[in-house]
Every structure is written in structure tokens, then in C-alpha cells.
Amino acid sequence: MxxxxxxxxxxxxxxxxxxxxxxxxxxxxxxxxxxxxxxxxxxxxxxxxxxxxxxxxxxxxxxxxxxxxxxxxxxxxxxxxxxxxxxxxxxxxxxxxxxxxxxxxxxxxxxxxxxxxxxxxxxxxxxxxxxxxxxxxxxxxxxxxxxxxxxxxxxxxxxxxxxxFDFREPGKIDLEEFMNRNFHFNVQLKRFAYLTGRSLATFKRDFEHIFHTSPSRWLLHRRLQEAHFLIREKGKAPSDVYLETGFEDLSHFSFAFKKMYGVAPSKLLS
Structure with missing residues (x-):
């Protein structure tokens, strides 16, 4: 490279x-x-x-x-x-x-x-x-x-x-719709905040008002839900799914998955 x-x-x-x-x-x-x-x-x-x-x-x-x-x-x-x-x-x-x-x-x-x-x-x-x-x-x-x-x-x-030549910054948009469409992108919260037209503090406040939990907890739970669906229903390999759903590495994904579902992701394919 x-x-x-x-x-x-x-x-x-x-x-x-x-x-x-x-x-x-x-x-x-x-x-x-x-x-x-x-x-x-x-x-x-x-x-x-x-x-x-x-x-x-x-x-x-x-x-x-x-x-x-x-x-x-x-x-x-x-x-x-x-x-x-x-x-x-x-x-x-x-x-x-x-x-x-x-x-x-x-x-x-x-x-x-x-x-x-x-x-x-x-x-x-x-x-x-x-x-x-x-x-x-x-x-x-x-x-x-x-x-x-x-x-x-x-x-x-x-x-x-x-x-x-459109120099406008992102305007305030529907936070719930945006997050449900973009949860699988592994970027910092400040990026999500910026793209939804909010300061980081306002983003966190609006997020908890809508989802009744913190952004980090919601993102982890939502990504694991999607990973479970892709492995069990679509037959995808965990080594492909962890990147697709926004995790940085396979070991962290496997640990979080087993903690939530009580079984390693690889076992769903058995």
C-alpha cells in the first residue's frame, strides 16, 4: 500500500x-x-x-x-x-x-x-x-x-x-430518523451532532429525550441488534458483520455480543 x-x-x-x-x-x-x-x-x-x-x-x-x-x-x-x-x-x-x-x-x-x-x-x-x-x-x-x-x-x-456554492452548514433535522439510518457509522458523537445541526450538548440532551438512554448505550444496543439479525437471518460471518455494524474490532464486538445475547456470534451460524 x-x-x-x-x-x-x-x-x-x-x-x-x-x-x-x-x-x-x-x-x-x-x-x-x-x-x-x-x-x-x-x-x-x-x-x-x-x-x-x-x-x-x-x-x-x-x-x-x-x-x-x-x-x-x-x-x-x-x-x-x-x-x-x-x-x-x-x-x-x-x-x-x-x-x-x-x-x-x-x-x-x-x-x-x-x-x-x-x-x-x-x-x-x-x-x-x-x-x-x-x-x-x-x-x-x-x-x-x-x-x-x-x-x-x-x-x-x-x-x-x-x-x-452552497455554503450553509447542516440545519437541525429529525434526530430519530437520522440515527436509525446512520447508527452503523463508527464516528464520534460530535460528527452525529454536527450532521444533525446541533451542538454536542444539545445533541445529547435531545437524544436522551427521544430515546430515553445515552447515545453510547443506544448505539451499542442498536448495533448488536443489527448484527444479530445479519448473522442469524442473513447468514453473514461475524468477521464481516462487525465492520458493517460500526464496531472497531472483532474482539470487542464478540465480547459485547456474548454479554448481550449469552452466546458468541460464531455460535449462531452452527
Whole structure:
């Protein structure tokens, strides 16, 4: 495995030689990403996306995503991504006068599969000589490539304007619905609080009012319930289920599972 060779907040090149499950990730900034080789599977709260070699995607900021990176046929998994941070987009907005419409894009999916466009492919190709081998992109060139990326997206994907230049923070949303859809993401409580439009203190207070228990206790119980269902009813292996339901390691999952159900998770498959 090789780590990204440039500042991950701007441009990143990833290369893996083995199947890699990085668990879940909070996406803080918009990102344009191209699948050079291999297969990437992304799971949002309620949908799975699979991207193969040559496919392009746009991922919106402020969402939770699980991902699986797979080299195919003894090959290599490679992606190249351009991250579009809020500071850069705000500067671009002021300079060129782009603004999101007042109606917003609430119905747009968080992960958008982009149609093949020669301009997008040309942009990605122009980055490859810099990120492969031992080359690094200096900060000034990274900034230029970010601005080029914005211009290319506006030219080829006009609908993204209302996403790129929407600088609002998450608003207060239905906490019960959100948690029931996202409990399997293993992130800190402050992330859940932020994504539901609350301070951490308000999140905890609202949570206990709705669920009549603490967030940590509810999350553990809900994740174990889901794990029990997946093992017993779906026949899934505990080694797959513990990651899927938001546990950090198999030993902690097995201990908590046996404490709650009185039997090791592996015994449910017997």
C-alpha cells in the first residue's frame, strides 16, 4: 500500500495492492474522484455505489460513507481525487460571481456518478504525471488545479453549481430518523451532532429525550441488534458483520455480543 503523495486536502493519489476496507469516513469537503484501476464500493446510509475502472464520481461534503477498495485480477487499485474545500470555493464565488440558487439541491444524491466527459478525463490525465512515481505537486499548482477542476465541472456539469456554492452548514433535522439510518457509522458523537445541526450538548440532551438512554448505550444496543439479525437471518460471518455494524474490532464486538445475547456470534451460524 502507498499513501497519498500530495496534500490530501487538495489532490490525492491512492494506490493499493491488496483488498482494503478503510471502514467509514466523514467527508468534510466536496471531492471529484476518478477510478484509474480496480473497483471502489461506497455505502451511504441507504444506498450502495460501485465504481469500476474509468468511472468518475462527485461526492458531496458533510456525509458519512463506508468504502471498500478492491484491486482486480492480481492488479492494483488506483484513484486520483481533487478536493474542493470551502475556502477555495468561496474565493471562486467572489471572483466570478457564482452563487447557489435559493431553492438548493436537497433532492440531489450525496454521491453522483458523472457521465464521461472529455474535459473531465483531460483534467485527470493532466494530473497523472505529477502524482505517479516520486513527483509531488507543489501548493501553488495544486491550487491552480483546484480552480481548473471547478471550471471544468461548471462547464460539463452545470447542475453542480448549486452544490458547489452552497455554503450553509447542516440545519437541525429529525434526530430519530437520522440515527436509525446512520447508527452503523463508527464516528464520534460530535460528527452525529454536527450532521444533525446541533451542538454536542444539545445533541445529547435531545437524544436522551427521544430515546430515553445515552447515545453510547443506544448505539451499542442498536448495533448488536443489527448484527444479530445479519448473522442469524442473513447468514453473514461475524468477521464481516462487525465492520458493517460500526464496531472497531472483532474482539470487542464478540465480547459485547456474548454479554448481550449469552452466546458468541460464531455460535449462531452452527
Amino acid at each position: 502507498t499513501e497519498p503523495k500530495t496534500n490530501p486536502s487538495r489532490i490525492a493519489y491512492s494506490c493499493y495492492y491488496a483488498r482494503n476496507r478503510d471502514g467509514e469516513q466523514f467527508i468534510p469537503e466536496h471531492v471529484l474522484s476518478y477510478q484509474v484501476t480496480g473497483r471502489l464500493t461506497l455505502n451511504s446510509a441507504d444506498k450502495t455505489y460501485v465504481f469500476n475502472e474509468g468511472e468518475l464520481r462527485f461526492i458531496k461534503r458533510n456525509q458519512l460513507v463506508k468504502f471498500l477498495k478492491e484491486p482486480l485480477e492480481d492488479g492494483v487499485f488506483k484513484t486520483i481525487s481533487v478536493y474542493l474545500d470551502q475556502e477555495t470555493l468561496k474565493s471562486f464565488s467572489l471572483e466570478y460571481g457564482y452563487h447557489a440558487s435559493t431553492t438548493g439541491n436537497a433532492e440531489e444524491e450525496g454521491i453522483i456518478r458523472l457521465e464521461h466527459q472529455p474535459l473531465c478525463k483531460s483534467l485527470i490525465d493532466s494530473l497523472m504525471p505529477y502524482v505517479q512515481g516520486d513527483h509531488l505537486i507543489n501548493d501553488d499548482l495544486q491550487r491552480l488545479k483546484q480552480r481548473e477542476t471547478i471550471m471544468v465541472l461548471l462547464q460539463t456539469q452545470p447542475k453542480l453549481k448549486d452544490i458547489l
